[in-house]
Each structure stands twice: as C-alpha cells, then as structure tokens.
Amino acid sequence: xxxxxxxxxxxxxxxxxxxxxxxxxxxxxxxxxxxxxxxxxxxxxxxxxxxxxxxxxxxxxxxxxxxxxxxxxxxxxxxxxxxxxxxxxxxxxxxxxxxxxxxxxxxxxxxxxxxxxxxxxxxxxxxxxxxxxxxxxxxxxxxxxxxxxxxxxxxxxxxxxxxxxxxxxxxxxxxxxxxxxxxxxxxxxxxxxxxxxxxxxxxxxxxxxxxxxxxxxxxxxxxxxxxxxxxxxxxxxxxxxxxxxxxxxxxxxxxxxxxxxxxxxxxxxxxxxxxxxxxxxxxxxxxxxxxxxxxxxx
Amino acid sequence: xxxxxxxxxxxxxxxxxxxxxxxxxxxxxxxxxxxxxxxxxxxxxxxxxxxxxxxxxxxxxxxxxxxxxxxxxxxxxxxxxxxxxxxxxxxxxxxxxxxxxxxxxxxxxxxxxxxxxxxxxxxxxxxxxxxxxx
Numbered sequence: 001x002x003x004x005x006x007x008x009x010x011x012x013x014x015x016x017x018x019x020x021x022x023x024x025x026x027x028x029x030x031x032x033x034x035x036x037x038x039x040x041x042x043x044x045x046x047x048x049x050x051x052x053x054x055x056x057x058x059x060x061x062x063x064x065x066x067x068x069x070x071x072x073x074x075x076x077x078x079x080x081x082x083x084x085x086x087x088x089x090x091x092x093x094x095x096x097x098x099x100x101x102x103x104x105x106x107x108x109x110x111x112x113x114x115x116x117x118x119x120x121x122x123x124x125x126x127x128x129x130x131x132x133x134x135x136x137x138x139x140x141x142x143x144x145x146x147x148x149x150x151x152x153x154x155x156x157x158x159x160x161x162x163x164x165x166x167x168x169x170x171x172x173x174x175x176x177x178x179x180x181x182x183x184x185x186x187x188x189x190x191x192x193x194x195x196x197x198x199x200x201x202x203x204x205x206x207x208x209x210x211x212x213x214x215x216x217x218x219x220x221x222x223x224x225x226x227x228x229x230x231x232x233x234x235x236x237x238x239x240x241x242x243x244x245x246x247x248x249x250x251x252x253x254x255x256x257x258x259x260x261x262x263x264x265x266x267x268x269x270x271x272x273x274x275x276x277x278x279x280x281x282x283x284x285x286x287x288x289x290x291x292x293x294x295x296x297x298x
Numbered sequence: 299x300x301x302x303x304x305x306x307x308x309x310x311x312x313x314x315x316x317x318x319x320x321x322x323x324x325x326x327x328x329x330x331x332x333x334x335x336x337x338x339x340x341x342x343x344x345x346x347x348x349x350x351x352x353x354x355x356x357x358x359x360x361x362x363x364x365x366x367x368x369x370x371x372x373x374x375x376x377x378x379x380x381x382x383x384x385x386x387x388x389x390x391x392x393x394x395x396x397x398x399x400x401x402x403x404x405x406x407x408x409x410x411x412x413x414x415x416x417x418x419x420x421x422x423x424x425x426x427x428x429x430x431x432x
Contacts, residue, residue, distance in 0.1 A: 041312060217340045218342075220329055
C-alpha cells in the first residue's frame with residue numbers, strides 16, 4: 001500500500017497536469033476563435049470564385065480546347081495526395097483520423113495499380129505515414145500556420161501541384177483534410193483538386209444563379225483564357241480553404257481533448273484524495289490501537 | 299439598394315476588403331480599362347495590375363491598387379477578386395521601385411520558364427504600382 005507521502009506526491013503531480021491541460025484548453029479556445037474568424041473571412045472570395053467558375057465551366061463544357069486543369073490530362077495513373085494535418089499532437093484523434101483516411105486511400109489506389117505520391121502538410125501526418133509509405137512522400141511542409149495561416153503558403157502549394165501536373169508528373173490531385181463542423185465533430189474529407197470538379201454545393205449555387213436572373217455573360221478575353229487564369233487561382237483558394245478548415249478543426253479537437261483531460265484529472269484527484277484520507281485515518285486508528293493496547297498491557 | 303447605384307465588392311482570399319454602393323467603378327481589364335455603370339451588361343473579365351477608381355457622383359472617391367485578379371459584372375453588381383490590394387495613398391514608391399529592381403535582377407538570373415514568368419509578373423506589378431503612385 002502506498003505511503004501517505006507517495007499519495008501526496010501523486011495528488012500534486014496530477015494537479016499540475018490538470019493546470020497544464022486546462023491552460024491548453026484556454027489557448028486552443030482562443031486560437032479556435034481566431035481560426036473560425038479567418039475561415040469566415042475567406043468565405044466571400046471562395047463563394048464568388050465558385051459562382052464564376054460554375055458559369056464558366058458550364059459554358060466551356062463539351063467544347064474542345066478546355067484547359068487541362070479542367071478536363072484532366074486524359075489519364076489517371078499518378079495520384080498526388082496532399083495530406084493536411086497538424087504540426088503538434090495532443091489534439092485527440094484529429095491527426096490519426098486524417099492519417100487513417102489517407103492510408104486507406106493510398107492502399108486503395110495502390111491496389112488499383114496506380115502510382116501514388118504524397119505531399120504532407122504538417123509534421124504529424126508525415127510521422128504517421130512515414131512508417132508505411134516513406135518512399136511515396138515527396139515532401140513535407142511544416143509550420144504553415146505559424147504565426148498565422150497566409151494565402152501565400154496555400155498559393156505556393158498550389159503552384160507546386162500545378163507545376164507537377166503540367167510537367168506530366170501527376171494526373172490527379174486530391175487533398176485530405178478535416179472539415180470543421182463543431183468543436184466536438186470534425187469530418188475527414190477528401191476533395192479532388194485536379195482536374196476541377198464542381199462540388200454539389202457549387203452546382204446548386206450556379207443553378208440558382210441561372211434560375212434567378214438567367215445571366216448570359218460576356219467574356220473578355222475569351223472563356224478559355226479566363227479559365228486558364230481562374231483555375232490556378234481556384235486551386236489555391238481551395239487549398240487555402242482546406243487549410244483553414246483544418247486549422248479550425250485542429251484547435252477544436254484540441255480544445256475538446258484538453259477539456260476531457262482536465263475533467264479526468266479532476267476525477268483522479270478526488271479519487272486520490274479519498275484514498276489519501278482513508279489511509280490517513282487508518283494510520284491514526286492504528287496508532288491509537290497501539291497506544292491503548294500498550295497501556296492495557298502495563 | 300438604390301436603382302442607379304453599382305454594388306461594388308473587392309474581395310481578397312483573406313477577407314472582404316470593400317463593399318459599398320457606388321455610382322461608377324473603373325476597372326483595369328486585361329483588354330483595356332472599363333467603366334461599370336448601373337445596368338452594365340453581364341461580363342467576366344480578367345484584370346491586369348492597376349488602379350480601380352471608385353466614383354461618387356462625378357468625382358473619384360477612392361483609388362485602390364490591385365495586383366491583378368478577376369472581375370464579374372452584372373447589371374447591379376461589380377465584384378473584383380484580387381489577391382493583393384491596397385489603397386493608392388499607401389503605396390510606397392521607393393519600395394515599389396526596389397521590388398521592380400529585384401524583379402529585373404531575378405529575370406536576368408532566371409533559368410527556367412517558371413522563374414522567368416514569376417519575375418515578369420512581378421515586373422508588371424511593380425511597374426503598375428510605380429505608375430499608380432506617380
């Protein structure tokens with residue numbers, strides 16, 4: 001049985017752990033708010049980009065000479081998977097669930113006989129995937145959200161993807177990230193970036209637009225040129241959006257993980273306190289018994 | 299919204315920069331500047347580096363430099379998507395000249411087509427910036 005001193009030590013160590021986890025929770029909450037604001041602020045751009053691309057893609061659809069970023073390279077042999085994770089741990093299942101999803105995707109693609117390349121954004125994703133797929137990882141980008149997530153970094157990633165695509169090194173590009181639903185729920189999402197696919201939501205947006213005012217746009221210069229300009233921008237925006245979502249998800253996951261940890265530590269402290277008091281009483285009782293029986297023996 | 303106004307929006311990936319009703323907006327389109335008045339024909343155009351002028355009545359109320367982007371025009375609205383934007387009054391001519399010089403050096407040192415493209419773009423942006431601030 002643990003001595004009183006041992007118990008005291010354990011209680012104080014759990015208490016300091018609790019202090020750390022609750023501080024981390026506060027920090028995550030503050031960062032989460034900022035991440036959410038940033039995600040909110042970037043939404044207007046993405047929405048308008050979607051709207052324009054929707055109408056453009058519709059008018060170019062089916063015509064010859066559509067830019068390869070829209071039409072694809074005609075093959076789908078080499079896949080580039082961008083895995084967006086956090087740089088730090090202690091955020092519950094956030095990193096592992098993204099890594100698991102990517103692993104499934106990679107294995108499925110490999111089973112289908114495709115070549116896979118992986119670009120990791122975030123240290124944790126690389127650490128988890130390195131064990132199995134060290135030969136597939138082409139690069140890792142770290143500390144992207146430090147001090148703040150900038151559009152430039154997303155732009156750089158997109159330029160790399162486009163350069164690889166244009167050099168014929170990849171045919172399809174997808175990104176895996178966690179979509180932020182709420183503090184307790186983040187959904188791992190896979191989104192195809194190259195070739196461009198209008199998501200269901202975008203289609204809705206484009207439809208309601210055409211239904212409402214049936215606008216026929218003039219294009220200046222012609223559609224293909226605008227698309228050639230717009231698609232790389234859109235790619236950067238999509239990556240930026242994914243990274244922002246990821247950032248918010250990470251902070252949300254960390255917040256709830258740290259909240260749980262704080263609560264567990266509290267529970268542990270009260271258990272330890274009970275044991276400590278019981279032991280203390282037992283020691284006193286023991287001493288009394290010893291004194292009384294010594295007295296009686298005299 | 300009033301009938302005879304254009305709802306002008308300038309949006310960057312990081313936030314909505316400007317959103318207001320104006321009488322006219324002049325946008326530096328890829329194939330020449332165009333003015334947007336109410337009931338303009340719907341149009342989508344790419345935008346070259348240059349200055350957007352926002353008119354209140356007959357006078358320019360605001361001039362904003364943008365480093366290229368896309369504009370969408372509808373009869374009631376003009377939306378400009380730009381990666382980089384700043385009011386003309388905040389342009390630092392010395393910094394712009396410096397970046398032009400850097401870009402020219404980059405261009406001279408560029409080995410690949412991609413590097414050359416980046417440098418040429420930077421030159422175009424810096425030149426437009428210097429012209430705007432003059």
